Amino acid sequence: MKRVNSLYYLFIPFFAVYILFILTPVIRTLTFQSFESIVRASSNGIFESLEYTYLLALLVAIISVGFSIPYVYFVSRSKHVVTKSLDSLVELPIMIPHTVVGIMMLITFEPDMPIGKLISRIYPGYQFLDTFLAVIVSLFFLSSAYAIRAVQISYSRDVMKYEDIGRTLGMTPLKSYFVIGIPSMTKALLRGLILSWARSVSEVGSLLIVAFSILPSGIHLAGVLIYYQFLSVGLPTAVASSSILILTGLVALLLVKVLEREK
Amino acid sequence: MIRLKDYSVTRGGFTLLIPDITLEGRRNFIIGKNGAGKTTLLQSMAGLIESKGEFVVNGRSIGLLEPQKRKIGYIPQDLLLFGTMTVEGNLLSSVRYGSGDVGVYKEVIERMGLGPLLPKRTNEISLGQAQKAAIARAIISRPSVLLMDEPFSFQDEISRLGLISLIDEFSRKYDFDFVYATHNAKDLEVGFSSLISIDEGKVVEVVDSVSNITHYRTLSLLDYKNLASFNGRYYLLTEKSIEFNDISGNEYEIVGTDENRYVRFSIEGNYYFASITAIPTGRYLRVLPDHAKELIY
Numbered sequence: 168m169k170r171v172n173s174l175y176y177l178f179i180p181f182f183a184v185y186i187l188f189i190l191t192p193v194i195r196t197l198t199f200q201s202f203e204s205i206v207r208a209s210s211n212g213i214f215e216s217l218e219y220t221y222l223l224a225l226l227v228a229i230i231s232v233g234f235s236i237p238y239v240y241f242v243s244r245s246k247h248v249v250t251k252s253l254d255s256l257v258e259l260p261i262m263i264p265h266t267v268v269g270i271m272m273l274i275t276f277e278p279d280m281p282i283g284k285l286i287s288r289i290y291p292g293y294q295f296l297d298t299f300l301a302v303i304v305s306l307f308f309l310s311s312a313y314a315i316r317a318v319q320i321s322y323s324r325d326v327m328k329y330e331d332i333g334r335t336l337g338m339t340p341l342k343s344y345f346v347i348g349i350p351s352m353t354k355a356l357l358r359g360l361i362l363s364w365a366r367s368v369s370e371v372g373s374l375l376i377v378a379f380s381i382l383p384s385g386i387h388l389a390g391v392l393i394y395y396q397f398l399s400v401g402l403p404t405a406v407a408s409s410s411i412l413i414l415t416g417l418v419a420l421l422l423v424k425v426l427e428r429e430k
Numbered sequence: 431m432i433r434l435k436d437y438s439v440t441r442g443g444f445t446l447l448i449p450d451i452t453l454e455g456r457r458n459f460i461i462g463k464n465g466a467g468k469t470t471l472l473q474s475m476a477g478l479i480e481s482k483g484e485f486v487v488n489g490r491s492i493g494l495l496e497p498q499k500r501k502i503g504y505i506p507q508d509l510l511l512f513g514t515m516t517v518e519g520n521l522l523s524s525v526r527y528g529s530g531d532v533g534v535y536k537e538v539i540e541r542m543g544l545g546p547l548l549p550k551r552t553n554e555i556s557l558g559q560a561q562k563a564a565i566a567r568a569i570i571s572r573p574s575v576l577l578m579d580e581p582f583s584f585q586d587e588i589s590r591l592g593l594i595s596l597i598d599e600f601s602r603k604y605d606f607d608f609v610y611a612t613h614n615a616k617d618l619e620v621g622f623s624s625l626i627s628i629d630e631g632k633v634v635e636v637v638d639s640v641s642n643i644t645h646y647r648t649l650s651l652l653d654y655k656n657l658a659s660f661n662g663r664y665y666l667l668t669e670k671s672i673e674f675n676d677i678s679g680n681e682y683e684i685v686g687t688d689e690n691r692y693v694r695f696s697i698e699g700n701y702y703f704a705s706i707t708a709i710p711t712g713r714y715l716r717v718l719p720d721h722a723k724e725l726i727y
Contacts, residue, residue: 329510329512331476331478331497332506332512333512333523333528334477334478334496334497334498335477335478335497335498335500335502335503335504335568335573336498336503336523336524336527336528336529336530336568337498337501337524337528337529337530337571337572338498338523338527338528339498340496342527342528343498343527346523346526346527347512347514347523350514351512351513351514353514
């Protein structure tokens, strides 16, 4: 039997306290009201909202992962100090308060702002506020870092070496990348997809600024809807919607863990 | 023939410098302790890291070419079989997408008895089988030079020498030179055309036989069983016996029984022992050839 030192036992309480700290509010939310109440609350538009939220988050996650593939290739193979420095900007959106991100998006992409004006000239009739585009741009700004870092860790630590071996076997960089590199990154890409998707699903702050309700249908995305329900309808409805959101979030987290274990 | 002239590689704070070496034979070994620069040299020759200077293989200057155009095979220490493919996929990868030859593929599979492994995933085969697969994959790609960075270091001595001998056989059949990096001088027992000793990023010497070694600082060479050092001088144990002139009288001690005597001696911090034919008088020590062995603590 493997011997365990005293430090191991000393740290058990830290583990237990942290897990309890995470679990307690989750359990409290899920048990705040009966299952029937949650089902009844589902008629308040949460499922329609979740459908939009999940699909848009998936679209953003796919764009993030798609973008991460060439980005990671370039950054991992670049030796230039400027590239490495600029790469550290990837985490910047994570540290900015999300309402601030919403404001940043607004003053950058609204049609009467400099970049927005430029886009308006190319695409007449261009709108930003309360559009799918605003949602996608804001969520991409906030969640792409998760996809990029998940893929980057896998690529720079493992995949590059395999690609290099492919080249010593006579493969061009392109062939080596597609035959060896991309298939070797499958799990990392999937992990990046799930992390990016989960991050987008949880977003509220920036959406309150740029897409409180998406026109023309006027649909609220899940985080915004729950906030709106809390302010206008009351706590029980907001908690019921939150329960449904949390349960789906747990499924996503479980998927990530299963993938990690397989790896 | 391989020639490196005014060749240098810089990696972080480490610099490898090779003024001018020519390897004319088929079997070439690089020896040096960990961190000496063996991997850096091999990776740069394969084109995987940047280098400066001239690199010529069989009269063709390839130093500026991309890895896929060099015809340099490379087997790293961790083999790097493609985990997303079966063994067959690995072996056919160069045939399908690179410089491989399907005729060589068939011959190598048969000669190495790899047939039963072909449908298996790379995580379903043993280390020994993976090493054979890595050799096969590299040979099928038809390299002019095959570089090996201690790919068999986790094998026992007999298996390791067997695999090196196998590569030697293939190098004659498919006409390629090989360069084998090792820190274990016992690997040299298969024989070599050239032996490059590297230490701290510099080539200490290049020789075509052990007897030509005149100056080296690479500690790892000292455990080669036909070599011994005493009081700063190196001796080749190829004669029936050899005399060590013991000046200090304190560099060795006699161990063993009356019937089976050994002398234990220290060379730069490493301990060795050798059988002796007579009890040293304090001036001379006699060591039989092929009896000096490393004493492992």
